[in-house]
Amino acid sequence: MSDVLELVDVSVVRDGRALVDRVSWSVAEGERWVILGPNGAGKTTLLNIASSYLFPTTGTAQILGEKLGGVDVFELRPRIGMAGSALAERLPRSQTVLQTVLTAAYGMTAGWQEDYEEVDEARARAFLDRLGMSDHLDRRFGTLSEGERKRTQIARALMTDPELLLLDEPAAGLDLGGREDLVRRLGRLARDPYAPSMIMVTHHVEEIAPGFTHVLLIRRGKVLEAGPIPEVLTSANLSRCFGLPLVVENRGDRWTAQGLPLT
Numbered sequence: 001m002s003d004v005l006e007l008v009d010v011s012v013v014r015d016g017r018a019l020v021d022r023v024s025w026s027v028a029e030g031e032r033w034v035i036l037g038p039n040g041a042g043k044t045t046l047l048n049i050a051s052s053y054l055f056p057t058t059g060t061a062q063i064l065g066e067k068l069g070g071v072d073v074f075e076l077r078p079r080i081g082m083a084g085s086a087l088a089e090r091l092p093r094s095q096t097v098l099q100t101v102l103t104a105a106y107g108m109t110a111g112w113q114e115d116y117e118e119v120d121e122a123r124a125r126a127f128l129d130r131l132g133m134s135d136h137l138d139r140r141f142g143t144l145s146e147g148e149r150k151r152t153q154i155a156r157a158l159m160t161d162p163e164l165l166l167l168d169e170p171a172a173g174l175d176l177g178g179r180e181d182l183v184r185r186l187g188r189l190a191r192d193p194y195a196p197s198m199i200m201v202t203h204h205v206e207e208i209a210p211g212f213t214h215v216l217l218i219r220r221g222k223v224l225e226a227g228p229i230p231e232v233l234t235s236a237n238l239s240r241c242f243g244l245p246l247v248v249e250n251r252g253d254r255w256t257a258q259g260l261p262l263t
């Protein structure tokens, strides 16, 4: 299987500090990765490289077979779907849900035209339906709840039929019901053999949907461990990653983690 993403010895240095520190990491086609790590660990920075919006200071990054720096990023970007709060802020609040998803087909965050192809509109409706947004097609993006906004963004990210889907904390800000609903939908996507390769950043093992296959643990810009979830997601590794004693449990196809009680 070919690599969707290959980072070799990648560092991102700002103000003399390595935000990402000599990271080597490969994502093969069809794999579904979770990136876990504390605030400020470098998770979003890694996703920004994977989305071709940030170039490494040193090291090499290859995305979908193309080397960053040696390829026109404007050809690469439509092949990558991304959802995250930074992108959500750039989406016009006055556009409807349907328009928000449709504009993705044309590689824009703004600019509604009336002459979209019917086939595109049908696709946008189908993705919104898959994300449970069919009842909100005409609502303005700015009036949506946090959960509805996240689901709209994921539908939007799928619209270009990406080969790689990047999700930055898709469940942040959701209530318990909203989180469980999203985990279920992401699980369905993760297990769909026709769905793109996926990388999802999260802070919580509870948000790992069934169907995700691999996990990368990052702390202070350095990769602690990366590999298949059952091997890597141990109490010892997660404790090291978050810097406190944690107990990780696996029940069925879901995960939980909690701190050890103080003695």
Ligand SMILES: Nc1ncnc2c1ncn2[C@@H]1O[C@H](COP(=O)(O)OP(=O)(O)OP(=O)(O)O)[C@@H](O)[C@H]1O
Binding pocket: 014, 015, 019, 037, 038, 039, 040, 041, 042, 043, 044, 045, 046
């Ligand atoms: N352009 C920049 N210049 C200087 N420092 C930056 C820049 N961008 C990010 N950082 C710093 O790099 C570190 C990693 O940031 P990043 O956003 O990747 O963390 P994260 O793991 O996504 O954190 P969180 O869980 O809080 O979202 C942080 O300490 C952040 O303050």
Ligand SMILES: [Mg+2]
Binding pocket: 043, 044, 045, 168
């Ligand atoms: Mg982040």
